[in-house]
Amino acid sequence: MAHGHEYVSNTKRIWFVFALLSVVTTVEVILGIYKPASLEFNHFVGLNLLNWIFYILTIFKAYYIVWAFMHMEGEKSSLRWSVVSPVIFLVLYLLFILLTEGHYIYGVFKDSTIKWNF
């Protein structure tokens, strides 16, 4: 900000976040290549543990990109909430509707004599 308060450089934090994101990506890639059977074939609430790990790590990375790189941590909480909360709410809603319906259609094809061709 040009006006007013003194800006403190946070190069250190930037490199820290870069290292963190790199490590997380490396872990994801290693898990993606080896796919440990103990994780892949054990399920928790309809999703296997490996995919749970992938999704949690993705959200972890997203948090650091938004908070550190996009500097959301320096914004007012009113801006933070008005940006983050609609996205979270709408995405959860969208995923719930579409994945439930997708699963339903899968059931229709599975239990009937219709052969899918689209």
Add this chain to the structure above:
Amino acid sequence: MEATVTTANNNEKTWGGGEDIQPLGASYGKMMMWFFIVSDALTFSGFLAAYGFSRFKFIETWPLADEVFTHFPFMHGVSAPMYYVALMTFILIFSSVTMVLAVDAGHQLKKTKVAIYMFLTIVGGFIFVGSQAWEWKNFIKGEYGAVETAGGSLLQFVDKEGKRVALNEFAVKLPEQREALTRSHSTWFMEDAETQPTYTVAEVQAGFKAHPELLIRTENLTKEKKKTVLSREDSETRLATAKYVVEGANLTRNEYGSKLFADFFFFITGFHGFHVFSGVIINIIIFFNVLLGTYEKRRSYEMVEKVGLYWHFVDLVWVFVFTVFYLV
């Protein structure tokens, strides 16, 4: 005349984007960039959720990403799943870092540093777009080829060990095949040499008959998350229903499996690549503004911060595309 101007000049209650009143504590431009990002994030979420919808619909036949994206530059015939996209992810994260360093230098009004970091960001962006083009090239070209049945299922070829076999390793050339139409034999708009597959269905079937060691692999996933391999008799029955030879991928059919898989791949990575490309263009414009000293005169590098937000957003989307397409 004065009377008409007063309302326009009265900025006590109306907000024209000025610096005196700042809702949410951010300048007009920055706040609007945030809300643009919100809407764009919802667009991408819609695409990815639609991908999830289609995948749930065909959960037992969806292609395995490990078998589709196996290429790495200068490593021919080596199956290297994941490594290339991992590299692309690092490139994009690193260009995000240089961008945030440019913003940081902008806060300290260090013009040269801003310019250098902006330049590195642009280079990173170009490398990423180029990598994506290479990825698309491999995806479109395909590696093994397959056949599609009249019912729309896809059949791939494997040997006894379950290793994939390409069409050109066994298909025969039959004499009575139709010649591809070239421009020299027709009017300028009639040509099908490009779209015509290398082999006809009959040639693939004849080649399959001549190689008793070959088997057919269907799209169905087993409990171990592997594709089902049929017995030799079943393979012959299934192959008799073949209708098309599929090589590589286009929007109609692809050799990897579900048609929607390629459609979503092209659409989502294409839309993301378009974002990266436009981000690079905007970065170039801002880079030249930095060089010209526009922001130096303003004593504020906020414009760099605003394009930075967009650039980080592109990185953010890639994090999700990476997970959804390549990992899960």
